[in-house]
Amino acid sequence: MKKINKEKLPALWERLADEAALYLPVEEDGVVNFAPWKEGAAVNLDVINTMVPPKHLVFPQSENYLRFHVEGSKLEIEPLDVDGPYVVFGARPCDVAGIAIIDKLFLDEPCDTLYKERRDNGTIISLGCNEPEETCFCTSFDLEPGFSPDADISTWDLGEYLLWEPRNEKGQALTAKLDDLLEAADSGAAQAVEKLRQDAASREAAVVREHGWEVQGVKEALEDKFDSEIWDEIYRRCLGCGVCTYLCPTCHCFDVQDYSKGQEGLRFRCWDSCMFGDFTLMAHGENPRPTQKERVRQRFMHKLLYYPSNFEVYACVGCGRCVRKCPVSIDITQVIKAAGGVE
Amino acid sequence: MTVLNPLLPQVAKIVKIKAETPTIKTYRVVMPDGSKPFEHIPGQCAMISVPPVGEALFSITSSPTQEEYMEFSIVKTGSVTNFLHEVEEGFEIGIRGPYGNGFPLESFKGKDILFIGGGIGLAPLRSLINYCLDKREEFGKIDIVYGARTPDDMIQKDEIFKIWPEAPDTEVHLTVDTEWEGWEGRVGFVPQCVEEICFSPENRIAVTCGPPIMIKFVLQGLDRLGFTPEQIVTTLELRMKCGVGKCGRCNIGDKYVCKDGPVFTYAQLLNMPPEY
Numbered sequence: 052m053k054k055i056n057k058e059k060l061p062a063l064w065e066r067l068a069d070e071a072a073l074y075l076p077v078e079e080d081g082v083v084n085f086a087p088w089k090e091g092a093a094v095n096l097d098v099i100n101t102m103v104p105p106k107h108l109v110f111p112q113s114e115n116y117l118r119f120h121v122e123g124s125k126l127e128i129e130p131l132d133v134d135g136p137y138v139v140f141g142a143r144p145c146d147v148a149g150i151a152i153i154d155k156l157f158l159d160e161p162c163d164t165l166y167k168e169r170r171d172n173g174t175i176i177s178l179g180c181n182e183p184e185e186t187c188f189c190t191s192f193d194l195e196p197g198f199s200p201d202a203d204i205s206t207w208d209l210g211e212y213l214l215w216e217p218r219n220e221k222g223q224a225l226t227a228k229l230d231d232l233l234e235a236a237d238s239g240a241a242q243a244v245e246k247l248r249q250d251a252a253s254r255e256a257a258v259v260r261e262h263g264w265e266v267q268g269v270k271e272a273l274e275d276k277f278d279s280e281i282w283d284e285i286y287r288r289c290l291g292c293g294v295c296t297y298l299c300p301t302c303h304c305f306d307v308q309d310y311s312k313g314q315e316g317l318r319f320r321c322w323d324s325c326m327f328g329d330f331t332l333m334a335h336g337e338n339p340r341p342t343q344k345e346r347v348r349q350r351f352m353h354k355l356l357y358y359p360s361n362f363e364v365y366a367c368v369g370c371g372r373c374v375r376k377c378p379v380s381i382d383i384t385q386v387i388k389a390a391g392g393v394e
Numbered sequence: 395m396t397v398l399n400p401l402l403p404q405v406a407k408i409v410k411i412k413a414e415t416p417t418i419k420t421y422r423v424v425m426p427d428g429s430k431p432f433e434h435i436p437g438q439c440a441m442i443s444v445p446p447v448g449e450a451l452f453s454i455t456s457s458p459t460q461e462e463y464m465e466f467s468i469v470k471t472g473s474v475t476n477f478l479h480e481v482e483e484g485f486e487i488g489i490r491g492p493y494g495n496g497f498p499l500e501s502f503k504g505k506d507i508l509f510i511g512g513g514i515g516l517a518p519l520r521s522l523i524n525y526c527l528d529k530r531e532e533f534g535k536i537d538i539v540y541g542a543r544t545p546d547d548m549i550q551k552d553e554i555f556k557i558w559p560e561a562p563d564t565e566v567h568l569t570v571d572t573e574w575e576g577w578e579g580r581v582g583f584v585p586q587c588v589e590e591i592c593f594s595p596e597n598r599i600a601v602t603c604g605p606p607i608m609i610k611f612v613l614q615g616l617d618r619l620g621f622t623p624e625q626i627v628t629t630l631e632l633r634m635k636c637g638v639g640k641c642g643r644c645n646i647g648d649k650y651v652c653k654d655g656p657v658f659t660y661a662q663l664l665n666m667p668p669e670y
Contacts, residue, residue, distance in 0.1 A: 117402060119445040119488075126405050126445065126486035161638050164399045277647075277667045304642030307401070307635045311446030318445065320401070323635075323643070331643050333633050334450070334472025337606070339646075339669050349645075349669075357648040 149300025186371030512604025
């Protein structure tokens, strides 16, 4: 294990930015989001949840992937290159878990090579959480606030220092390039990390217990709830704004569209949302999810039943963003309770 | 080995366009070198692109035994299909696929097959019908029940009126919704026709595709005739963007129509939420 004095972080970021595009939590107008690093950037490593998770760095909100040229009846199609190497610094364990969850879908056969290439180009450096936020419930989904098993490099904030541990070859390769900035950690580092992890987990578990956000058995509980009356109430106040899906670290539905100027054009994919009426609207006018009730049900059933059926993992990491940002306070933890997934 | 981006279409060319009805045309498609775009099994689909209008998924209506080209019967009903209905022979499109599971051919072998189609629903069935007729000895008796609103709305008229009725051990039963001048055949809806002919479920598979309302009544009729849900096969369509189970919009429960379907037995559908 290594460590770095926090005073040396700007030098570390400068070095990382020389190696690859570096993204980290930057505060701008009071909002913290993952942004490209530049000298003097207001990096904020204290905030737990950035407004938007760093999902867009592995799965961009909008992504051009082919260029076409149309001339009369002639068509030419040419694939576009994916952006080069990048580093994500300071990703929280829930957000890294979100990426690991969508990996399962995109890398499943047939592999989404567009996603894979971008994913392979990235190195993810996680930052363990010391204190959960009021709306954190990652422990409900068997995640650990203080530790991210899926990151390439794990870091922990110990006040004066960040502890630094590469977790795989990719992490080791990057760590080797930073040798002059990193120091060997003290002999007690492993115990310090252990304590931080335990403290964070027990603090969050207390919050989860207090609110009754345990998730045990929700998948099984939802298996016979497709026609349940719970959906009749939950959807009524949904505005269909889609903010829950846009801020979710695991939502991955996308649309494919063309953009053209004259004979040249680009095809791109962009995030889409099951909350929108035209998401499933067919050309001849039929819609298998005609009202917001079916759409709200789809969102929760997908996260809590369909995704775990297909990939053996819930498509929720308990980050709490949808709970905090829903304009009408639709709360996935209430849905879990209503479904009977709480013991 | 380089794995290609599954969203990347290849350029192909429309070499023949046949007007089937005022709103349906059949397109014959080959690669620029004149070869068939790719191999497929009956029931599978392909994504067709007409940049900059977009991309849409269509069932492949030609049989895999047709080695020279691929065909699609397309209804004029949305932006991509409106555009396709304006183009002429020689027009280049993007194509990718094949997508979906296709019909479970192995389980059909040695059985009598009853095809039940309505309107454009004949398109995916035609791929399988011609496959069965080209491998005639592998299947038992073939019955084809096909209906449309009027005789003018029927597609593949050469095959339904001439070629299929003359195939060995094959019967074609055509029906139109209402009386029509010059039509001397059956009148009535497809489900009614199926029940009137009173097909036996003995060693028989029923394969159906058509408007949802037709399928609903066909299923009820087959049930009354004694067909089990395992003996009934249908093919579905939902809005799709990727075709490979990623974009997240064609799911019915945990099944993706583009990947796990579009072909399902009625027994499978009974275990899925009724969201299609």
